[in-house]
């Protein structure tokens with residue numbers, strides 16, 4: 707496989723490159739998140755360190771997931787459970803905490819590949835639900851042809867649901883992605899944003915609540 711290794715620690719990167727090459731992989735190494743975003747398109751697999759000098763690794767991971775479904779394992783020194791959860795929610799397929807044995811890494815990589823890829827990013831920039839038109843690229847929403855003014859977060863929330871119609875997104879997952887904190891105090895704020903979306907569009911069913919689970923894009927019928 708063509709493996710993109712995003713790791714700023716030269717010694718670790720060099721050891722991993724050697725180990726991966728020994729297993730028949732072609733390795734491209736990058737020490738910066740910006741390069742990772744640029745190079746991910748040419749990779750069959752990405753190994754991503756979270757502690758990078760130019761960008762928070764979780765931010766890099768989120769951005770990467772907007773454009774690519776490449777299999778990815780987060781490789782990091784962070785051990786807090788919260789970081790693990792956030793990494794996995796942000797789109798990692800698996801997680802390894804340093805130090806680890808290379809045989810463990812190889813096994814995890816194989817397992818991720820065997821399991822298959824995660825859902826693809828959306829093919830369309832425009833999602834329509836009944837007479838509601840959500841333009842993800844231009845960040846515009848129209849109901850029955852009339853534009854609806856949404857705040858940035860209201861739009862982000864609707865877009866998050868619209869990107870994967872039918873998929874239920876948990877409250878923590880939404881709070882993490884939109885508010886940047888899964889635990890959070892903004893919990894009440896999420897309810898308010900959902901109410902606003904329903905009221906402003908005049909389509910109460912557009913955001914469907916699944917009690918105790920989360921939200922998904924609903925219908926306008």
Ligand code: CA
Pocket residue numbers: 713714715755756757758
């Ligand atoms: Ca690092």
